Amino acid sequence: MKNKKLEIWLTVLVVFALFAVLVYATTETKSPKSCSGTWSSCNLAYYNDGAYAQANVTNVTNKTSMWMNYTWSNMTNTSNITNVTVILDAYHSHVGPGGPFLEVSVSWNNGLTYGPVHLVGVGDSASFYDVDVTGDTTWTPVKLLPANFKVKVTCLTTTSPGNCYLDWLPVEVTFT
Numbered sequence: 001m002k003n004k005k006l007e008i009w010l011t012v013l014v015v016f017a018l019f020a021v022l023v024y025a026t027t028e029t030k031s032p033k034s035c036s037g038t039w040s041s042c043n044l045a046y047y048n049d050g051a052y053a054q055a056n057v058t059n060v061t062n063k064t065s066m067w068m069n070y071t072w073s074n075m076t077n078t079s080n081i082t083n084v085t086v087i088l089d090a091y092h093s094h095v096g097p098g099g100p101f102l103e104v105s106v107s108w109n110n111g112l113t114y115g116p117v118h119l120v121g122v123g124d125s126a127s128f129y130d131v132d133v134t135g136d137t138t139w140t141p142v143k144l145l146p147a148n149f150k151v152k153v154t155c156l157t158t159t160s161p162g163n164c165y166l167d168w169l170p171v172e173v174t175f176t
Contacts, residue, residue: 025082029172030070032151037065039155039166048089048168055155055164057100062156066111067169069146075175081139083174086131086151089167090122098159102166104131107150108143114152126167144173 035042038055042065045053055063084106092100101121105114115136120129143149151171155164 025174025176026074027083027172027174028072028074029087029170030072031168031170032067033069033071033146035065035067038063039065039153039164042067045166045169048170050167052165052167054166055100056161057155057157057164058161059098059157059159062154063164064152064154066107066150066152068150070144070149070151070171071146072141072144072173072175075141075144075173077141079141079175081141081144081173081175082134083172084133084136084139084144085172086118086133087168087170087172088120088122088129088131088153089126089169090120090129090165091124091126092122092155092162092164093124094157094160094162099157100155100162100164101157102129102164103152103154103156104133105152106133106136107152108137108139108148110148111150111152114150122164126165141175 031046040054042053044051104118107114118131
């Protein structure tokens with residue numbers, strides 16, 4: 001009788017352990033490894049180190065750059081993507097109303113098209129802003145491959161000149 005109870009408990013523990021492994025979510029936050037566009041020193045947004053990519057804008061000139069080559073170390077081609085969030089460590093310098101603002105959008109086809117624009121009003125001191133892009137598409141591991149996934153950030157103002165500063169542009173992905 002004792003052996004039977006022990007056998008049942010061991011079976012329950014093994015099943016529980018397997019279930020926990022199967023449904024355990026992994027969250028990875030990764031930085032870009034390359035960029036291009038009109039922001040000054042866009043590569044300074046690769047790390048959270050207090051060095052800033054910068055965009056100087058007026059009401060008639062916006063600045064746009066794309067950040068790319070995010071690499072997910074634990075994701076497999078069968079992973080189920082449950083959340084994708086772009087994180088901005090940013091601020092602006094501007095006197096008066098009308099901006100600057102940041103427009104954030106993502107591409108999952110190497111920049112051929114981009115999803116909806118997410119408007120972010122940043123403050124005048126460095127802060128973190130989360131942009132949830134989970135609903136922009138049905139995410140798959142292929143869409144997040146370095147060859148496919150890009151983050152586009154545009155600095156714009158509607159009135160007088162201003163500057164946008166971007167210290168870090170990681171992307172956080174949760175998957176099972």
